Amino acid sequence: MPYVSGFIATLVVLILCRVEEIAEACSCSPVHPQQAFCNADIVIRAKVVGGKEVDAGNDIYGNPIKRIQYDIKQIKMFKGPDHHIDMIFTAPSSAVCGISMETNGKKEYLISGKTDGNRNMYVTLCDLIMPWESMSATQKKSLSQRYQMGCDCKITRCAALPCLTNTPEECLWTDWVTEKIIHGRQADHYACIKRVDGSCAWYRGSAPPKKEFLENEDP
Known part of the structure; x- marks a missing residue:
């Protein structure tokens, strides 16, 4: 059955080409802007x-x-x-x-x-x-100082609930599960900052954190 054989051969070629395209495609894991910085x-x-x-x-x-x-x-x-x-x-x-x-x-x-x-x-x-x-105003301000202040912290992306942190040095990034987008409120308005006790927590606002660290603070 030459027609069937030819069809199968063509199908195999198409599948192999598709596999090659997928293998060559660029793949990146989402990261918080601070982590990218x-x-x-x-x-x-x-x-x-x-x-x-x-x-x-x-x-x-x-x-x-x-x-x-x-x-x-x-x-x-x-x-x-x-x-x-x-x-x-x-x-x-x-x-x-x-x-x-x-x-x-x-x-x-x-x-x-x-x-x-x-x-x-x-x-x-x-x-x-x-x-x-x-870029948000907070992101622009954070580039000069705040992001660098949290580079010893780890931002862990939550892809599906439940999500837990493993160490006090982690901040849980939940934009995907709460807003179904990668660049949500935490990406646009928060930075993960190390506190005086060595733990890390989200901080909101465009001004540098106060001496007495607050976990969440509005601008």
Whole structure:
């Protein structure tokens, strides 16, 4: 039955192609903005003023590696080295975690990423990349001091109830179970801060915590 055999062969090819597409897709676990800040080597506010594809050497098989180079105008550095960042690099497509940004210089971004130790900054879809205008006032204020104050704490994402913390140094991130969104109230308005007794708790507001720490405080 050549028709059936041909159909099965085609189906197998389609399945294999789909499996390959899934294997190549970029996958990132959701993280709280503070956790993304703490995980990053560099966090800056910048405009993107240009972009182009560049060669980045060859892989172990001799195939050329492509990268997208974004030329940027740094506005402020919140975390990183003592020199300006003039360009960032990312993978050429979202399938391999590359990011896409507007290059007309009109939109400001918060950009976090890693450094290779050679003054180069690399970013992926798993890093915190946000239009500056979309950030809350608390998030913007927290970049200068508060997020760093909680980098010794651990933010644990609650994906389904019940959720429990294992240590006093954890803050439970419940936006997904309470609001069904990743960027909810805790992501937009709270930071996980270490208290004087070594434990960690959520703190709300744009001002630095008072000496007498309160677990939840309005701006």
